[in-house]
Amino acid sequence: MGEDSRYTWAEVATHNGKNSSSIWIVYKDSIFDVTNYIHEHPDGPDSILDVAGKDATKDFDSAGHSGDARQILAKLKIGEIVEEEKKYDANGKKKKKVVQVPPEKERRSCCNIITCGLIG
Template identity: 60%
Template sequence: MGELKQYKRADVASRNGQNNNPVWIIYKDSVYDVTSYVSQHPGGDVILEEAGKDATKAFDDVGHSSDARTILDKYKIGEIVEEEKLYDASGKKKKRVIAAQPDTETRSCLNKCTCGLLG
């Protein structure tokens, strides 16, 4: 298939099916243009509820079959840029690392107690 185009989540958000815009969704950091599939979708226009968004949770919660995943693959047009990806290469959700905030308080616990007592 060659090199896939890279998209930011904001690029996908603008393709929400409104005002004659195409219908794009994200599934596990891959971008799909499902505009032509909306009318064929067995669930009807329910797909429009996820238009322009990350549809991973909604797609998985419904319990789509492997056939549905094969159909979805036909509409893949790219991937989310690396810095905005939420999943690793195997499709598992990345663990978010929360950076520790530096302690801006310079007094120790003992200093706080002493200062409070001497007040």
């Protein structure tokens, strides 16, 4: 497994530490295997287990991690989320959701209906 490996969110979810599985977390679409680090974590394993197999970005950022913590995390990187499932752009900014709006049906206004009724 190298940093070029790509995984889906479904694949990441299976690495949640349950049933002796490894423990992966995701930070800004990068995937980290924290299985061997979890017991070294200064806050204990529970804070990591809460986000095991999930997106830990919000929790990681709100915890106010140091530069040292970010360096440790970088060493644990094993891959990234597949392109079509990424939540962040290349600059690490959260992508905006694009919602498809169905095309509007042709509508006739009240004036059109009345006019057509008078003409017809």
